[in-house]
Amino acid sequence: MKNLPKLTVIGAGPGDIELITLKAFKALKQADVVLYDALVNSELLSYVHPMTELIFVGKRRGCYRYQQEQINELIVARGHSHGHVVRLKGGDPFIFGRGAEEMEYAAKHGLEVAVVPGISSSLAVPAYQNIPLTKRGSSESFWVITGTTKQHQLSSDVALAAKSNATVVILMGMGKLAEIVSLFKKEEKGDLPVAIIQNGxxxxxxxxxxxxxxxEEVVKANQLSNPAIIVLGEVVNHRQQIEQIKQEVALKEVV
Structure with missing residues (x-):
């Protein structure tokens, strides 16, 4: 018996398959159709039912296999023909993920809708490198900003964030790195620590x-490119502080 038409938008997390939530994992196993993006770890697809239809709808090297309007229509069509559609997205679907748009479209066309939050790369990727977004004495808040808007311009929020003392996390910003750096230099923050993490x-x-x-020289030397996250703030120094502590403890153990 076919399931009732339903869309579940799932956050797959930042890349490590163990960072998907238990609730998302259960929903994935119940799917009749899975539409997945390029940033989703393909290992997750091995956990779906063998009869589940898998459809890649992501972007690779600047090419879209499906435009957003086509994805919306595909969700609705498969919902009515197959039943439970899972839209699997990297990170969290409500953070620059168009999950809200897809849910609205599906709901207008008769599908039940639900969302399973994911662990955002904006939080998890710095954490994996021992970079806390907040730390007493270093940062009391943080900004998460898209580097490229719908108009393909750098978000105006970056200039506002550069004036603050907050940690600034920029997603999809590698193509705008020179502009980002220029804004922070205007605020006389040339010495501010920066981390760029690719494929976190x-x-x-x-x-x-x-x-x-x-x-910018570090990026050239390390050949860093998208997908990457840019973190600007004093909290970046925490990474080196942890390494120094480890070395000091190791030396004491040797002595």
Whole structure:
């Protein structure tokens, strides 16, 4: 018996398959159709039912297999023909993920809708590198900003964030790195620590650490590119502090 038309939008987490939630895992196993993005760890697809239809709808190297309007229509069509559609997205579907748009469209076309939050890469990727977004004495708040808006421009919020003392996390910002650096230099923050983490929480993870003044050279030296997260703030120093503590403890143990 076919399930009733339903869309469940699921956050798959930042890349490490163990960071998907138990609730998301259960929903994935109950799916009749799974539409998944490029940033989703493909290992997760091995956990779906063998009869489940898998459809890749992500973006790779600047090419869209499906436009957003086509994805919306596909969700509705498969919901009515198959039943339970799972939309599997990297990170959290409500953080720059268009999950809300897809749910609205599905609801207007007669599908029951639900969301399972995911662990956002904006939080987890820095954490995996021992970079806390808040820390007493260093940062009392943080911004999470998209580097590229719908108009393909740098978000105006970056300029506002550069004036604050908060930790600033920028997603999808590598193509705008020179503009980002320029804004922070205008605020005389050339010495502010910066971390760039590519393919965070995966076996392909790469990291570059520098300052606002040096980070562009660090990117070139380490050949960093998308998908990557940019973290600007004093909290980046925590990573090195942890390493120093480890070394000090190791030396004491040797003595």
């Amino acid at each position: 929480t995966t076996i392909h993870e790469k990291v570059g650490i520098g300052t606002v003044d040096s980070i």
